[in-house]
Amino acid sequence: MTEQNKIREQFPILNQKVNGYDLIYFDNGATSQKPVCVINSISDFYKTSNSNIHRGVHTLSRTATELFENARKTIANYFNVKNDQQIIFTSGTTDSINLVVNGLAKDYLKAGDEIILSAYEHHSNILPWQMWAQENGGKLKIIPLLEDESINYDAIPSLISDKTKLIAITQVSNTLGLITDIEKIKSFAQKNNIPVLLDGAQSAPHMLIDLQKLNVDFFVCSAHKMYGPTGIGLLYLSEKWLRELPISKPGGGTIKTVTFEKTEYAEGALRFEPGTPNISGAIGFAAAVNFIKSVGIQTIFEHENELVQYAQTKMSELPEVIIYGVSKHKAGVISFNVKGQHPFDVGTLLDKYGIAVRTGHHCTQPLMQHLKIQGTVRISFAIYNTKQEIDFFIEKLKKVITMLS
Amino acid sequence: MTIEEIEKEIIEEFEIFGDSWESKYEHLIDLGKSLPLINEKLKTEDRIIKGCQSRVWLNSELIDGKIVYTADADAIITKGMVALLVRVLSNHKPEAVVKADLKFIDEIGLKEHLSPTRANGLVSMINKMKTDALMLSR
Incomplete structure (x- = not known):
């Protein structure tokens, strides 16, 4: 069993289907899932x-x-x-x-x-x-x-x-x-x-x-x-x-x-x-x-940073996607929008594919006013998230973009 | 057509999509796109039904004893739902609107939009449509 699987195994909630798809939990910035020991x-x-x-x-x-x-x-x-x-x-x-x-x-x-x-x-x-x-x-x-x-x-x-x-x-x-x-x-x-x-x-x-x-x-x-x-x-x-x-x-x-x-x-x-x-x-x-x-907080940081950079790169390849605050120095979070689309629509459709993201103003309305937008879609990672999940997310994000345009 | 008859018509319309949620949502998105629902001048602050995330505007008026709704939303899926609600409830006597149970939403498999998470303001919109009907029926 890989290290990643050993970690995922400790989070029983991850082992479920949402709307017929394997749950992908990308809303860790709101709250993370809990391991069995907790x-x-x-x-x-x-x-x-x-x-x-x-x-x-x-x-x-x-x-x-x-x-x-x-x-x-x-x-x-x-x-x-x-x-x-x-x-x-x-x-x-x-x-x-x-x-x-x-x-x-x-x-x-x-x-x-x-x-x-x-x-x-x-x-x-x-x-x-x-x-x-x-x-x-x-x-x-x-x-x-x-x-x-x-x-x-x-x-x-x-x-x-x-x-x-x-x-x-x-x-x-x-x-x-x-x-x-x-x-x-x-x-x-x-x-x-x-x-x-x-x-x-x-x-x-x-x-x-x-x-x-x-x-x-x-x-x-x-x-x-x-x-x-x-x-x-x-x-x-x-x-x-x-x-x-x-x-x-x-x-x-x-x-x-x-x-x-x-x-x-x-x-x-x-x-x-x-x-x-x-x-x-x-x-x-x-x-x-x-x-x-x-697990080691340094391991967690490096893992999440790798996911952020991986996702950020893949998302930048999609011309319809705008990422807010692109940086190499980030902690587990990517906020984005699909050009011309409301974050609520993007979030609703991603959820239909079992992908949990946060949409809206993230309780930072003054920041939204600064960015001159209503809200964003936010994905945020934890130690149990994987590159495969990001691949699936990107695939479905493309599909969502097609559906909405 | 009565409210029930329009509901039935919508249910039949959605039946062709079977279990495919993707087709249903594509249809909903099309509905949202195709319908210019409200006069831009009516999109004022006081007509906003504040949901947490997507904004919905609603205008209600009584014309020849029937309540006429016009509405809009900034999120396209919400707008599609709004279009369905306006289609079902507009142009009826206020009493009929107050009584409508809107079962069609469940039947076409879009009940999730009525969860009280404040996410799309749709529940608030239905409440507002009914309250306006109640006020205008007096």
């Missing part, structure tokens, strides 16, 4: 260890607490974070960003302050900042894109002022797959003492993230795009922000002592995790990280 980790937890954590004296509760905290350690270790308390479990990227915005809004951000974002952010990294700005007299400044849709780094200095309080930027564009040069962003930020929030929703599934090396203030990502379950993700806080970020979601489990007059909050990650957390989700997240480690 699925089992969740069902095993409910079968053998389910209990609430951090409060019971009974054995089961201790086991569950240990599994949950071990998950935090596994994940901290994977992202090369020294203190596992710097990893806070959230419901995902969006939740993490909201936790940062709402925490910073308590004290750090003032009326008139400015936040810098890029033009290719997805809505999760726009709307929370926009709401803060609208409600508190803040301002968003947007880093423009160049002709090739990459970030115009040279424009950053002119956006920075003494009012700039944060740069929040995605490491990989979910729509275009382009990779942001974080070192460049950091060089501008550090010169001016501006904290950086790095959105890893689309980078963590594809590339090595060493948070010590990256040395940003905030990092966020979602488990479900990296072979883990939905409804769980993380917020990484630098040592400084772990001490200084005010909590904005008070609740059970975040405290040391409570009276009706005053509450003393716990230290570390727990104070950001009110209520009963997503225990099985955290365990599944750790199992997903272990899956990635077993």
Whole structure:
């Protein structure tokens, strides 16, 4: 059995027909499929260890607490974070960003302050900042894109002022797959003492993230795009922000002592995790990280990059196809349109051939406005995708083009 | 013809394609292309039925006691579906439109377009057609 087959075998969902064709799942940017080890980790937890954590004296509760905290350690270790308390479990990227915005809004951000974002952010990294700005007299400044849709780094200095309080930027564009040069962003930020929030929703599934090396203030990502379950993700806080970020979601489990007059909050990650957390989700997240480690993130990156370059080349041979953000430096994603055709039509017909793609604005409407289009068709790869699948996709894409023209 | 009779006619029209979804969709695409459905001036913001992805415009008016629909869509497959709906529901008494169950969509094997994923705005379009009929029947 080839290495590729060994990997595919671990994803039971792939072994099915859709509309009479073998399923080809090219919508990994929306969510990836889950290997058996992740699925089992969740069902095993409910079968053998389910209990609430951090409060019971009974054995089961201790086991569950240990599994949950071990998950935090596994994940901290994977992202090369020294203190596992710097990893806070959230419901995902969006939740993490909201936790940062709402925490910073308590004290750090003032009326008139400015936040810098890029033009290719997805809505999760726009709307929370926009709401803060609208409600508190803040301002968003947007880093423009160049002709090739990459970030115009040279424009950053002119956006920075003494009012700039944060740069929040995605490491990989979910729509275009382009990779942001974080070192460049950091060089501008550090010169001016501006904290950086790095959105890893689309980078963590594809590339090595060493948070010590990256040395940003905030990092966020979602488990479900990296072979883990939905409804769980993380917020990484630098040592400084772990001490200084005010909590904005008070609740059970975040405290040391409570009276009706005053509450003393716990230290570390727990104070950001009110209520009963997503225990099985955290365990599944750790199992997903272990899956990635077993394959090797570098192997994943190289495999997906090979697929992207292969597909990009084949698609460029079709005169009717327009690819957005063509680059040799991409993470798992290709966005395209068929000239004169609506992405919805292309996606609908590809689905009839069992090919799952994403169509629409990909929750990046400002980017669509920049590109002056309604939407795109997006294909995005994971470790289990193959060149044969791309060949079949190209063959059917040609057919779809004929049908529509 | 009554609504049911037009539905029957469409069902028969689609029967010749048998199980071939490709032929069905080619036909749908042709329907979408061949029908100029709406006066461009009526394609205003307030006539857009917002689906998540493809936009549908609908104009409803009462002419001689019958409701007349004109519509358009920016995606061709959606437009084909819209053309079928207009063909079935336009030029009938509002009461008949409100009562129509539109079974033909299932029978011609295009039920997937009615899934409530907001993907094509078609469900919203049918609702809007019926609500307009209800309003105009009063």
